[in-house]
Amino acid sequence: MAMHKMTERDLNEAYAGESMAFMKYNIWADKADQEGRPQIARLFRAIAQAEKVHATNHWRTLGMVQGTKDNLQHAIDGENYEVDEMYPAFKAVAELQEEKGAVRSTYWALETEKVHAQMYAKAMGSVEQGKDASFGEIWVCPVCGYTGEGEAPDLCPVCNAKKATFKKF
Ligand code: FE2
Ligand code: FE2
Ligand code: FE2
Secondary structure (H helix, E strand, O other): OOOOHHHHHHHHHHHHHHHHHHHHHHHHHHHHHHOOOHHHHHHHHHHHHHHHHHHHHHHHHOOOOOOHHHHHHHHHHHHHHHHHHHHHHHHHHHHHOOOHHHHHHHHHHHHHHHHHHHHHHHHHHHHHOOOOOOOOOEEEOOOOOOEEEOOOOOEOOOOOOEHHHOEEO
8 A cells, every 4th residue: 555645745854854964963073073072973973873774764664775776767867857957056046146155065066966977877787787887996075076986187177176185985
C-alpha cells in the first residue's frame, strides 16, 4: 500500500531537517577545531552522525535508498536541475539585488554542479555495462567546491585556490 500523503510529507520534512542538522553540525565542528576547541568539535561530529542515522531511516522509509543505478539517475537529475534551472535563477536574483556574496556562492556552486553531472553520467555509463566505474584521483577545492578527476591543475579553474589545498578522494 502506498504511504499516506501526510506521513510522506512529514517524513520528507524530517529528512530535510535531519540532513541540514548533519551538515551544519559538521560545519560547526570545523569551526570549533579552528577555534582550538577539539572536544566541542568531537561533540558536533558525533551528534551529526546521529542525525545522519535519522535522515537515513526517514529516507529509507520513503523508499529512496535504491540500487546504485537508480541512485545515480536521481543524482544526475538533481545536478542537472541545479545547473539548468536552480542556480542560474538564484544567481540572477542575487545579481538583481546586488548581493555580492550570494552571487559568488551561487556561481561557485553552478560551475561545480556541471562537472558533478558529467562525473555521475560517466559512472552511469559503467553501471549500464554492468561494471563499477573507473576513476583517477578525484579532488575537491575547499574554497569553491570545484571537483575534478585525474591530474589537478595548479590553481582551481573557478576560484584560483592552490592545488596543495585540494582534498583528494
Ligand atoms: Fe535527529
Ligand atoms: Fe553537486
Ligand atoms: Fe575553487
